[in-house]
Amino acid sequence: MRHIISILLENEAGALSRVAGLFSARAYNIESLTVAPTEDPTLSRMTLVTRGSDEIIEQITKQLNKLIDVVKLNDLNVHGHSHIEREMMLIKVKATGSKRDEIMRLTTIFRGNIVDVTPNSYTIELTGTSDKLDAFVGSFECDSILETVRSGVMGIARGNSALHV
Amino acid sequence: MELSGSEIIAQFLKDEGVEYLFGYPGGAVLHIYDALFKADEVKHILARHEQAAVHAADGYARSTGKTGVALVTSGPGMTNAVTGIATAYLDSIPLVVISGQVPTAVIGSDAFQEVDSVGISRPCVKHNFLVKDVKDLAETLKKAFYVASTGRPGPVLIDIPKDITDPNIKIPYSYMPTISMRSYNPVIKGHQYQIKKAMELIKRARRPVFYTGGGVVLSNASQSLRALVQRLGFPITSTLMGLGAYPATDEQWLGMLGMHGTYEANMAMHETDVLIAVGARFDDRITGHLEHFCPNAKIIHIDIDPSSISKNVKVDVPIVGDVDDVLTSMLKLLKDDQDNTDQEAIKDWWKKIRQWRKKNCLKYNKKTKVIKPQYVIEKLYEVTKGDAYITSDVGQHQMFAAQYYKFDKPRQWINSGGLGTMGFGLPAAIGVQLAHLDQTVACVTGEGSIQMNIQELATCMQYQLPIKIINLNNRYLGMVRQWQEFFYEGRYAMSYMDSIPDFVKLTESYGHVGMQVDKTSDVEDALKEAFAMKDKLVFIDFITNREENVYPMIAAGKGQHEMELAPDSELV
Numbered sequence: 086m087r088h089i090i091s092i093l094l095e096n097e098a099g100a101l102s103r104v105a106g107l108f109s110a111r112a113y114n115i116e117s118l119t120v121a122p123t124e125d126p127t128l129s130r131m132t133l134v135t136r137g138s139d140e141i142i143e144q145i146t147k148q149l150n151k152l153i154d155v156v157k158l159n160d161l162n163v164h165g166h167s168h169i170e171r172e173m174m175l176i177k178v179k180a181t182g183s184k185r186d187e188i189m190r191l192t193t194i195f196r197g198n199i200v201d202v203t204p205n206s207y208t209i210e211l212t213g214t215s216d217k218l219d220a221f222v223g224s225f226e227c228d229s230i231l232e233t234v235r236s237g238v239m240g241i242a243r244g245n246s247a248l249h250v
Numbered sequence: 251m252e253l254s255g256s257e258i259i260a261q262f263l264k265d266e267g268v269e270y271l272f273g274y275p276g277g278a279v280l281h282i283y284d285a286l287f288k289a290d291e292v293k294h295i296l297a298r299h300e301q302a303a304v305h306a307a308d309g310y311a312r313s314t315g316k317t318g319v320a321l322v323t324s325g326p327g328m329t330n331a332v333t334g335i336a337t338a339y340l341d342s343i344p345l346v347v348i349s350g351q352v353p354t355a356v357i358g359s360d361a362f363q364e365v366d367s368v369g370i371s372r373p374c375v376k377h378n379f380l381v382k383d384v385k386d387l388a389e390t391l392k393k394a395f396y397v398a399s400t401g402r403p404g405p406v407l408i409d410i411p412k413d414i415t416d417p418n419i420k421i422p423y424s425y426m427p428t429i430s431m432r433s434y435n436p437v438i439k440g441h442q443y444q445i446k447k448a449m450e451l452i453k454r455a456r457r458p459v460f461y462t463g464g465g466v467v468l469s470n471a472s473q474s475l476r477a478l479v480q481r482l483g484f485p486i487t488s489t490l491m492g493l494g495a496y497p498a499t500d501e502q503w504l505g506m507l508g509m510h511g512t513y514e515a516n517m518a519m520h521e522t523d524v525l526i527a528v529g530a531r532f533d534d535r536i537t538g539h540l541e542h543f544c545p546n547a548k549i550i551h552i553d554i555d556p557s558s559i560s561k562n563v564k565v566d567v568p569i570v571g572d573v574d575d576v577l578t579s580m581l582k583l584l585k586d587d588q589d590n591t592d593q594e595a596i597k598d599w600w601k602k603i604r605q606w607r608k609k610n611c612l613k614y615n616k617k618t619k620v621i622k623p624q625y626v627i628e629k630l631y632e633v634t635k636g637d638a639y640i641t642s643d644v645g646q647h648q649m650f651a652a653q654y655y656k657f658d659k660p661r662q663w664i665n666s667g668g669l670g671t672m673g674f675g676l677p678a679a680i681g682v683q684l685a686h687l688d689q690t691v692a693c694v695t696g697e698g699s700i701q702m703n704i705q706e707l708a709t710c711m712q713y714q715l716p717i718k719i720i721n722l723n724n725r726y727l728g729m730v731r732q733w734q735e736f737f738y739e740g741r742y743a744m745s746y747m748d749s750i751p752d753f754v755k756l757t758e759s760y761g762h763v764g765m766q767v768d769k770t771s772d773v774e775d776a777l778k779e780a781f782a783m784k785d786k787l788v789f790i791d792f793i794t795n796r797e798e799n800v801y802p803m804i805a806a807g808k809g810q811h812e813m814e815l816a817p818d819s820e821l822v
Contacts, residue, residue: 095433098380099368110373140560147557153377153397156433250432 087116088142089161089170089240091248092131092149096122100129100154107152113137113145117172117237128156128250132239159248161240170240173212175200177232178225180207195221206231253423255384256285256415259348262391264291265425268319270310270684271295272303276323277363278350281415295684295713298705300327302677304334305703308343309681312664313639315470317344317399318681324350325363328409329370333671335405336374340668341491342468344403346394351411354382367409376404384414384421392429401436402555403468436554440571445579448526448550448567449587452580455524456595457546457602458484461507461536464491464667465529465553471495471574472660475528478581483596485603487515489530491667494657499636504603505612508536509804510649513611513813514603516804519544520811521602527551529573532562533668534806542809552576611802611815612653621770623647623722623794626777627654630692630720633777638690639664639682643675643699646728649800651694673702676719680706683715690781692718697750697791698727707760710787718780719789721753724796732799757789768793 094100101120108115116134123130135145142160149155161168180188185207192199192209195217201208211221215238222233242248253261259282263271272295275283286294297303300322307318318338322331328349338345352361368380377397379390387410394406452458466475466488472495479486479502486496487507496503505512507519519525525547530536537543543563551558551565552573559568569576614624627650630638640655641664642648648665657663664682666674679693700721710717722728731745754764763786767776773792780788801816 098382099372099378102369103372106372140564144557144561147559151555151557153431153434 086138086142086162087134087136089168089238090133090135090146090149090158091161091240092133092158093123093156093248093250094129094131094152095154095156096127096129097154101131103152103154104131104133104149107148108135111144111148113141119237119239125250132237134238156250157248159242161242167243168240169243170214170238171212172215172218172238173210173236174218174221175208175210175234176222176230177206177208179205179229179231181205184229191221191224197221251423252420254281254285254415254417254420255387255410256281256417257289258384258387258423259391259410259415260285260289260291261423262388262425263319264289266391266395268292269316270307270681271319271321272297272307272310272681273321274300274303274323274327276327276350278324278327278352278412279321279415281412281417282321282348282350282410284417285415295680296709297677297680298708299703300330301333301673302680302703302706302709304331304345304347305337305671305674305677306681306684307345307347308334308338309641309664309678310685311338311343311345311681312678313661313682314685315661317346317395320345320347322347322349323363324352324367325365327363328367329365332370332374335371335407337666337669337671337674338405339374339376341464341666342403343405344399345405346398347405347407349407349409351380351409353413354411355413357411367407371407374405375407378407378409380409381411381414384419387414388423389426389429392426393431396429396431397434401434437556437570438554438572438575440552440569440576440579442579444567444569445576446583448569449580449583451524451548451550451567452482452526453589453591455484456592457522457599458482458524458526458596459504459518459522460484460486460526460528461488461519461530462486462492462495462528463489463530465573466492466495467660469529469554469573470660471529471577474574474577474581478577478584481581481584482591484526485518485600487511487518489533489536489667490652490665492530493652493663494660497658498656499658506652509538509806510653510800510802513609513802513815514606516802516810516813517606518603520809522547525549527565528577529553531558534562537562537810538804538812539807539809542811544810609815614816616770618795619770621768621773621792621794623650623724623792623798624654625770626720626722626773626792626794627651627694629774629777630694631655633774633781634690634692638662638692639686641665641675641679641682641691641693643693643695643702644670644672645696645699646724646732646798646800647694647696647699647722650722672699675699676703676706676717679717680709680713680715683717684713690718692720694720694722696728697721697723697725697753698747701751704756707757707762707787711761714785715787716783716785717787719787721789721791722794723750723753723791724794724798725750726796728798729800731797735797735799736805753789753791762787762789764789764791766791766793
């Protein structure tokens with residue numbers, strides 16, 4: 086099953102590679118990983134998407150907790166809890182002739198924004214679940230996509246519970 | 251007090267109560283060596299190879315329970331140390347390894363003797379640090395000792411660029427006696443509810459067995475383990491790493507379990523209904539084929555490391571906590587409780603175990619002219635009155651030592667269990683002997699392993715360490731050969747070494763005493779003679795039976811009950 090694991094870790098050199106190294110050393114897979122400092126500059130917040138059986142996910146969270154740089158973590162997919170997840174994408178597509186109007190309409194349907202325009206291309210910003218971004222990408226023909234960049238998934242638990250020190 | 255980075259290191263080690271520092275100098279640590287030289291407080295032991303320096307620190311740590319400390323230079327100094335660090339990591343031994351690094355300004359430029367020490371060591375340390383500012387040095391040192399020695403212990407590396415130790419840059423220093431870290435708070439106290447649940451299972455058990463590991467030794471829980479096991483009257487077995495935590499001469503002791511464990515220990519594991527795993531981690535050398543592992547058992551698992559629990563084998567009652575703390579709580583519950591165990595069932599269980607014992611699975615022919623390695627270990631046990639510290643290398647001799655030397659005390663048996671590092675025995679013995687100057691220390695080794703760190707004979711001479719080296723010389727890499735005999739139709743690929751040195755002359759060239767023994771009838775006298783030389787290192791080269799195999803054996807991937815015993819021809 087797919088799990089989103091939120092991690093607060095010390096904002097120190099090497100902390101990211103400890104997490105990445107753990108996954109490669111123990112042959113766990115990482116689907117996506119995003120990390121940035123929090124409002125407390127000594128802490129980074131990482132969101133990690135992985136897949137595995139319940140036993141593997143249990144080992145992953147235990148092994149992560151064992152890393153000295155990990156301050157706290159939370160599996161957002163624990164039974165009985167719901168969460169919000171978002172991913173952001175910037176996509177640059179060919180936009181010429183009648184395509185220009187069509188792409189604008191498509192962007193509106195997906196609640197995206199065109200953030201850069203040239204005579205031949207649009208760059209579109211889109212936020213949502215990974216599925217939504219996939220669907221948007223799927224609505225273009227392959228050869229019309231010039232470049233895509235995705236942030237990886239970020240997640241947060243619904244309700245009052247919060248991951249903080 | 252205003253000190254330079256290198257002076258801080260010297261002063262901190264003294265303040266922390268470090269007795270010995272094992273190391274090898276080089277460019278990046280010259281400032282540190284100069285400060286150590288001037289301060290002359292901590293005794294520095296000069297090994298002949300960085301790997302050996304770390305193993306010696308490790309041997310010191312294993313035999314005392316204190317943190318071992320090693321100092322190596324950058325680049326090759328650090329890469330040589332990696333095998334030692336990984337050895338300590340796999341067996342959870344508290345070590346602090348300080349490595350020099352090229353100056354901060356040239357890090358990343360492929361400077362002379364530069365490697366990414368933090369990157370290289372990351373997968374085999376509990377934690378590591380790169381010191382980027384001399385102001386962080388004292389705190390980092392304290393953190394390193396704290397992390398290494400608490401929770402599940404392990405090695406910690408501190409990489410220190412040369413400019414950080416510059417003798418001309420002085421900053422205020424004061425020793426921090428304690429430290430706390432928000433991201434590191436190991437659980438010590440076991441959960442009372444879980445402990446009670448475990449006690450309920452234990453009281454209902456009809457065929458219980460204790461399976462204990464290195465965690466009992468690390469947690470200094472030997473006393474509470476003995477008290478609990480004896481109070482309950484249950485049988486007990488242990489992994490290679492846990493030997494000595496429970497006395498091997500006691501009636502309730504079943505011997506070691508696992509791949510080369512005893513018949514009674516493995517059969518008891520196979521038929522148990524309540525398995526009490528204490529500070530052990532269900533390693534593949536213990537479990538054999540996981541599907542056949544303890545098929546009828548409810549499993550209680552006590553371990554300080556939550557990630558050890560249900561990693562390989564799903565357990566029923568996990569208890570996270572310090573082994574000694576949990577066992578003490580259990581003992582207390584048992585004392586408060588009038589309910590007793592199922593005495594009748596336990597009696598029947600022992601009857602069954604005694605039947606298994608009758609197989610006498612460790613017997614061998616003692617009357618051969620050619621020396622049997624088992625015989626050497628049995629005589630070693632007798633001559634040292636079971637009281638010596640025994641270090642070992644890795645291979646057949648290690649298994650024979652584990653099977654035939656009856657360890658009655660924790661920290662008496664020092665070997666590389668997890669990583670299986672050949673070359674560990676002699677340097678580890680150096681650390682053990684330094685920590686216990688008036689005690690007998692013997693290194694059980696083979697002609698393959700000893701040559702992986704033979705240069706340490708020079709270290710032994712420099713510091714006058716009267717270690718006794720028991721070399722079981724079968725002119726083969728015995729364990730490799732055994733597997734080749736069993737699983738590769740006897741094709742002995744590279745398991746024979748041509749041109750083995752004359753160990754007697756070799757030992758003598760280092761200034762020690764060398765002896766060679768090739769007849770069974772001479773074994774005992776030779777050992778007595780060697781151990782009578784209290785102030786000399788003696789290397790005894792025992793020419794043993796070439797194709798001796800270690801039995802019993804569970805082949806890799808087989809179940810615990812599918813043990814092979816020694817073929818009848820071998821038996822008396």
